[in-house]
Amino acid sequence: MFRFRIKKLAVFVTGLLIAGATAMAPLPMTNAADHAEATLVAGDPGADLADVFAFLDPNDNSKVVLALDVEGFVVPSELLNLSFFAPDVTYRLEIENTGDAAPDQTIDITFSEQTSRSQPQTATIKLPNGRVFTAPTTVQTLNATPNPFVVTTDPASGASFFAGLTDDPFYFDIVGFNRFVASVLAGSPDPTKLQRGRDSFAGYNIHMIALELPAAMLKGPAGNIIGVNGVTLRDKQTHRIEDGGDRTNGKLVQVDRMATPAVNTALIPFPRKNEYNASTPVDDAAGKFAGDIVGTLTALGTNATNIGILANVAVVHGDYLRLDLSIPNTSVGFGERVTTPGYTGFPNGRRPGDDTIDDLLYFITNQAITNGDNVNGNDVPLGNTFPFFAPPQQPRASGVIDDNTRN
Ligand SMILES: [Ca+2]
Ligand SMILES: [Ca+2]
Ligand SMILES: [Ca+2]
Numbered sequence: 001m002f003r004f005r006i007k008k009l010a011v012f013v014t015g016l017l018i019a020g021a022t023a024m025a026p027l028p029m030t031n032a033a034d035h036a037e038a039t040l041v042a043g044d045p046g047a048d049l050a051d052v053f054a055f056l057d058p059n060d061n062s063k064v065v066l067a068l069d070v071e072g073f074v075v076p077s078e079l080l081n082l083s084f085f086a087p088d089v090t091y092r093l094e095i096e097n098t099g100d101a102a103p104d105q106t107i108d109i110t111f112s113e114q115t116s117r118s119q120p121q122t123a124t125i126k127l128p129n130g131r132v133f134t135a136p137t138t139v140q141t142l143n144a145t146p147n148p149f150v151v152t153t154d155p156a157s158g159a160s161f162f163a164g165l166t167d168d169p170f171y172f173d174i175v176g177f178n179r180f181v182a183s184v185l186a187g188s189p190d191p192t193k194l195q196r197g198r199d200s201f202a203g204y205n206i207h208m209i210a211l212e213l214p215a216a217m218l219k220g221p222a223g224n225i226i227g228v229n230g231v232t233l234r235d236k237q238t239h240r241i242e243d244g245g246d247r248t249n250g251k252l253v254q255v256d257r258m259a260t261p262a263v264n265t266a267l268i269p270f271p272r273k274n275e276y277n278a279s280t281p282v283d284d285a286a287g288k289f290a291g292d293i294v295g296t297l298t299a300l301g302t303n304a305t306n307i308g309i310l311a312n313v314a315v316v317h318g319d320y321l322r323l324d325l326s327i328p329n330t331s332v333g334f335g336e337r338v339t340t341p342g343y344t345g346f347p348n349g350r351r352p353g354d355d356t357i358d359d360l361l362y363f364i365t366n367q368a369i370t371n372g373d374n375v376n377g378n379d380v381p382l383g384n385t386f387p388f389f390a391p392p393q394q395p396r397a398s399g400v401i402d403d404n405t406r407n
């Protein structure tokens with residue numbers, strides 16, 4: 001897929017490089033795929049997208065799994081207090097299926113107020129075909145064994161839904177990556193900084209929302225290629241009320257967006273990160289952030305060919321996860337990356353187990369670093385059936401020394 005796209009990009013990238021030459025900006029430090037990447041969302045965890053996933057169900061390739069997660073780093077001892085989804089946030093999956101940058105379908109998910117620690121919230125799911133159905137969230141427990149995932153299947157649409165805490169599927173050495181980037185910017189690249197091999201996300205949970213849909217529901221004029229973008233929105237106004245409640249009104253405004261991992265986090269300069277979250281893939285395709293992205297990559301020493309590859313993923317037709325529904329998928333990913341023979345994962349959609357950080361390091365370093373951050377998979381096994389994520393990390397028994405965390 002990459003080689004095919006490189007040729008198409010030559011002219012476009014030349015333009016980007018010219019733009020980038022005048023847009024050199026201080027390189028941002030990376031926090032995560034998208035956790036707390038900008039100041040506004042860092043203070044709004046319920047609306048702070050961390051990761052978005054799009055892949056074919058490995059057990060039935062006629063179905064697509066779409067997932068987004070928010071508010072990570074939930075420690076097992078906080079499973080009850082931090083188990084709810086913000087009732088005043090609209091969680092949206094935008095689907096692009098005509099081949100341009102403008103979304104063509106939306107899937108909206110909202111949640112009722114949390115009324116108790118032991119009762120589920122009710123999610124309302126609005127599908128692209130107009131079908132609306134409701135489903136309970138999965139309630140958490142402080143027991144050693146997690147409650148089983150509650151999956152609701154809507155017979156009328158064939159859609160399945162899950163929302164609840166899961167193990168955070170993202171794996172990445174934040175510290176190693178940042179130390180390596182610092183060495184590059186200091187003029188003496190030091191790949192040994194990537195040898196810590198410590199997964200900053202191991203041992204922590206995250207708020208996961210997952211849907212499984214018939215692939216046919218999402219197809220459009222672009223045939224087997226769909227784009228997926230995660231968005232959170234809030235009412236424009238929130239009024240605090242003296243009795244402790246609040247009241248919201250006004251049109252919905254976008255709080256965060258996330259598709260390709262690490263674009264805003266790693267490639268957009270700090271002063272423009274809030275603006276990036278408020279912008280759209282149409283803005284991306286119009287070149288709103290192209291100079292910033294090229295400037296950052298140029299500062300890292302990435303050459304035109306590899307800038308072209310990365311730009312095609314996140315700029316040319318907007319920042320979407322593009323999934324080819326005709327490419328068979330047989331797993332949720334087990335640490336594979338673009339250098340793995342037969343690889344079919346990210347940036348073809350994104351499976352939970354794909355080593356996205358290694359993919360990005362590979363292209364940023366002009367395909368020189370093939371071992372990435374030396375964190376090669378999730379700390380616990382992913383699931384075999386929908387929603388395919390691992391159960392939440394539970395409080396450990398007395399005497400258990402290793403809680404999986406790798407700070
Ligand atoms: Ca975010
Ligand atoms: Ca479109
Ligand atoms: Ca994990």
Ligand SMILES: [Ca+2]
Nearest residue numbers: 358372373375
């Ligand atoms: Ca890795």
